[in-house]
Amino acid sequence: MPYITKEDQDKCSCKTGPTNAGELNYMIHQVIDEFLEKQPVNYQSLNDIIGVLECAKMELYRRIIAPYEDQKKEMNGDVEPYNRYDENK
Numbered sequence: 001m002p003y004i005t006k007e008d009q010d011k012c013s014c015k016t017g018p019t020n021a022g023e024l025n026y027m028i029h030q031v032i033d034e035f036l037e038k039q040p041v042n043y044q045s046l047n048d049i050i051g052v053l054e055c056a057k058m059e060l061y062r063r064i065i066a067p068y069e070d071q072k073k074e075m076n077g078d079v080e081p082y083n084r085y086d087e088n089k
Contacts, residue, residue, distance in 0.1 A: 028053075 018024040032049055039045040078086060 018027050035049065036045065039048075077083075
């Protein structure tokens with residue numbers, strides 16, 4: 001996650017956000033298109049985009065999804081086969 005300055009965050013923020021997965025996907029593609037309008041379309045810029053998407057995915061998983069899944073595991077119990085690997089047993 002690029003922890004950028006508040007000033008830079010304000011320049012990048014959207015006034016309205018997506019309300020469903022299709023709109024989110026569309027907005028992401030619009031941002032990518034805006035980026036490509038300022039970059040040459042070559043291996044480096046395309047690789048940069050893929051890298052950013054992958055890092056964003058990993059940060060989303062690390063910060064939001066993994067804690068959510070841990071909370072659900074505590075609420076509902078673990079599942080096979082992962083409960084066999086619980087180091088706290």
